[in-house]
Amino acid sequence: MLYATRAEAGRELASSLGHLRADHPLVLGLPRGGVPVALEVARALDADLDVLVVRKLGLPWQPELAMGAIGEGGVRVFNDDVIAQSGVSRRALSSVEETERRELDRRVRMLRGDRPPIPMTDRVVVIVDDGMATGATAVVACLVARAQGAARVVVAMPVSSEEAMTRVRAEADEVVCPLVPRWLGGVGGAYRDFHQLTDHEVQGALKT
The missing domain is CATH 3.30.1310.20 (PRTase-like)
Incomplete structure (x- = not known):
């Protein structure tokens, strides 16, 4: 499997997250690369979207x-x-x-900017990035989400290494990832377009 763009990866990922729709989750994109992925997930689940800066x-x-x-x-x-x-x-x-x-x-x-964060208290939160190589950032995000009162923490990634999946499963309530190759040289290898996102692109996605 090779994703054309982060947006396509988000749509593919969302197809594995339909069981969360009834929970009206809060989808949290990890900047920068996770935000366009999270945008597509939030659209598909009709969920709230925010950014999680950790x-x-x-x-x-x-x-x-x-x-x-x-x-x-x-x-x-x-x-x-x-x-x-x-x-x-x-x-x-x-x-x-x-x-x-x-x-x-x-x-x-x-x-x-001046926009306050959407509260996580008692919410099902879905932490989204464009992929996991080591899982370190996702683990940190899980810890912060729990500290802010999240009732359930789901980590959702389009691609991940086996090592990262093992590491993150120890911290999250659920981990969803459609693509876990035996060897992952780097997250970018799963995308045809993996350009470095600008702050302007991320800001635009959050305002959509």
Whole structure:
């Protein structure tokens, strides 16, 4: 299977999510690439659409290993095991969090403007991206959604590695993915058009 565009991938993904329509879910696109996918899913499910801006708090010397995550509204989630085992200091943790909070706030202002986020409390939320290679971002998104009161967290992706599926299943209530190849060299390999989205394109999708 090869998707022509992210929009086509979103329509294909939506065909596997019909069972969620009755829940009137909140579809959350992870910027940037997940937003056009999420737009098609929201259209098909007649669901609310919003963006979920999250930032992983990586160890200073190993950024891919998350010691926590932050989201909008001051949400903070920490991985106590990683913090304890790594021996990272409170000062270093605070420094990483401050840096990532500035970047998160910048992205929120750019993408959302003055529009407040749609509340997740007691909602079924569907977290959507254009694909998962490691699953790290999706895991962070799950943690933030739960911290914001989501009743059920579904992760929906057009393509994923087997490794990412295993990782995300441990955090989400349900994971839906039509394409899980035995070997995934990169998410972009599943698309004919995988151009780098501009902020303008993402903003336009959110206003549709």
